Amino acid sequence: MLIAVTGGTGFLGAHTVAALLRRGHRVRLLARDPGRVPSTVDVVTGDVTDPVAARRLVAGADAVLHAAGVYTFDSRRRDELWRVNVRGTEVVLGAARRAGAGRIVHVSTVGTLYPTTAPSVGPASPVGEPREAYLQSKVVAEGIARRHASVGAPVVVTYPPALLGPDDPHLGDQNARLRAVLRGLTPIWPGRGLPLGDVRDSAELHARLLGGEVPARAAFFGPGNFLTTRDYLATARAATGRALPAVFVPPRALYPVGRFADRLQRVWPWALPVQYGAIHVCATAVPVDPDAPTGGVAARPALETVRDTVTWLHATGRITGRQAGSAAVSTSDADGVSAALTGPGSGAVQTEEVLS
Template sequence: MLIAVTGGTGFLGAHTVAALLRRGHRVRLLARDPVGPARPGVEVVGGDVTDVAAVRGLVAGADAVLHAAGLYTFDSRRRDELWRVNVRGTEVVLAAARRAGVERIVHVSTVGALYPTTAPSIGVASPIGGSREPYLASKAAAERVARQLRAAGAPVVVTYPPALLGPDDPRLGDQNARLRDVLRGLTPIWPGGGLPVGDVRDSAELHARILAGSVSGAAFFGPGHYSTTREYLAAVREATGRALPAVVLPARALYPVGRLADRLQRVWPRALPVQYGAIHVCATAVPVAADVPSGGVAARPVLETVRDTVAWLHAAGRITRRQAGTAVSTVDVRNAVLTGPGPGAVQTEEVLP
């Protein structure tokens, strides 16, 4: 099969491409800066998701399309970019795939597109959320595009990954960067509530199965576990053997702190470890219903994912040996690094939600 992929140089996209190549499929990637070593079975088309001509070339003759490109950030300075990439990009890619007669179109959404909700859990029938936080609002708008096309008869499958951790992150995305901040001692105060946590390798396996036609359905949730912030911190402590002291406060009580940090971020050149969007997610997140389809992919334990991620962060030079703690002695670092997409990924601004 020939599978066209946007966002294939981002975190989830790169892992999915690797899973597809292992199955013997051919992959055609869209990349803004198509420079890098050639890989067998991979063709690269230059352009971004808002480039109509480039997207048409990407999907032409494809058996399936994975739209995994998206800007995942709570950085308040990037509002316009969020809308351009996440919403306009989705409109362009899904419309082009439909016009090209592609038989299977997979749109990567996020569980956050369904927040906030008054229900105790979310599932395939959950309504789209109405958050005003820029990232979540952009993903909710992209979700509406995908659902409208599906309602009109397009073969659109929507996936909802949780917050993803794991090795081999080409750009050190939001979740892995947040874990690094914890290990560096930059986040001594945490909001209460929780978040769905998953391993990028599990969600990549799910996407590979959907794209190959091994499973069928209109929507799937990426394998993961709902963890309270206290449980998440406990997993990091166990994975590293470190104390990592932190105070957990009610999430909504920290909203003013998050908004203040967002204002400061507009003038501060370096990324701040405090963001309103991250606090808002912890305040509004609920578990995924137990009966949602996950393509038969079991979610690996959070502790295993955290250990592998910490080991990779150390192997990649992102944290020190002391910061990694016992994770580097309990995990085969070489294997942790080699489980991902491998070297040579082309980096673009389009990273996964």
């Protein structure tokens, strides 16, 4: 099968591309810099907001994965969120539908279903009305996908949880947050919790969907677990053997802190570890219904995911041995660990392009 992919050089996209290649599928990527794309895939040069490039990408494709998007709670990137997440979705899904692709997978996020008064979310859950720029952009993008599906287009929406895992080309939001925890930059945490999954599990779900291994339905949820923030820190402690002291505060009590940090971020040149959006997710998140479809992919234990991520962060020089604790690798083993995590069977494609 020929599968067209946007966002194939980002975190989830790169892992999905690797899973597709392992299955023997042909992959065609949309990328702004072809020189950073592996030689094992076809490339269309362009941006997701470029209708001509989108038409070239999807021409003759059996299936389309729209995984491109800006995932950040950084208040400085509001315009970029709407340009890429909303306009990009309009362009790519419209092109895929007109090209007659047999299956179109739109990557949303479970966060679009918050806030909710229900005890859990599932395929029948309506989108929420979040008060945060990233989630607002993803809600509008999902509305575009749902409209295409409502008129008969073969659109499937997937809802990944917050994703951790090795082989992150850009050290995205969640891996950067774990790194901040290990560096002692986030000693104060909002209470409640968040859905957390392994990027390799969501990539496996996407590969099954795109390859036709899973019967079509309107929506699927990325495999994951709901962890309280206390559980999250406990898992990081177990993975590293470190104390990682922290104070837990009711999340809404931290809203003013998050809003102030967002305003400060607009003039502060370095990324701040405190963001209103992250606090908002912890305040509003609920578990995914245990019967929600995951394409038959079981979520791996959170401890395995966190340990693998910490090991990768250390092996690639992003944290020190002291910060990695018991998950650290020796200098002599670091190259071997890095090769094992980034090699052909690891589920990752190493690149630097995030928005294509």
